[in-house]
Amino acid sequence: DAKTTQPTSMDCAEGRAANLPCNHSTISGNEYVYWYRQIHSQGPQYIIHGLKNNETNEMASLIITEDRKSSTLILPHATLRDTAVYYCAPIRRSNDYKLSFGAGTTVTVRA
């Protein structure tokens, strides 16, 4: 399973974009990159995922480098409710599709 490296913590001003990097240099060709977030005392919440192409949904955008060794999650207009721990989690395209979480990035959005 690919190992991930994320900054331990990050601050962001409310209303500004938050760019969250993730290094997954050992990712293999059959591994998707999933992003989840976890608000205190809740289970992880799905944000977005991708394989090679950049992706966008109502919550965020995902930029994956051409060599797939890193990705960036973009929250376009951070709100106080976006304060959470953000995980990038590769998932193998195999029989189990289990998620491999690292320690994540604690994002604090400040007013």
Added chain:
Amino acid sequence: DTGVSQNPRHKITKRGQNVTFRCDPISEHNRLYWYRQTLGQGPEFLTYFQNEAQLEKSRLLSDRFSAERPKGSFSTLEIQRTEQGDSAMYLCASSPRAGGPDIQYFGAGTRLSVL
């Protein structure tokens, strides 16, 4: 609310006791996963079910742990002879499809404290 439901939310037990947690997945979701999360860490995979079949178990799942998913519906995770090192958040997730990468929907977890 039709999300993943886990009970109880909190469990405090004494070392050596047995505990059982329950997970009710989203209706008609084929896959069910159990993860364990300790303080400051991301969730770690424990085991998963495809319908009623348990298809993989992590090395983290010692022989004191057992999981079932009778009839492919709800699942239970039992820990026998609990140890202080078992203290953690136990998370359940379900996903709808039988094959292919898919979104896993997580419950709020059961927090276990072993005294």
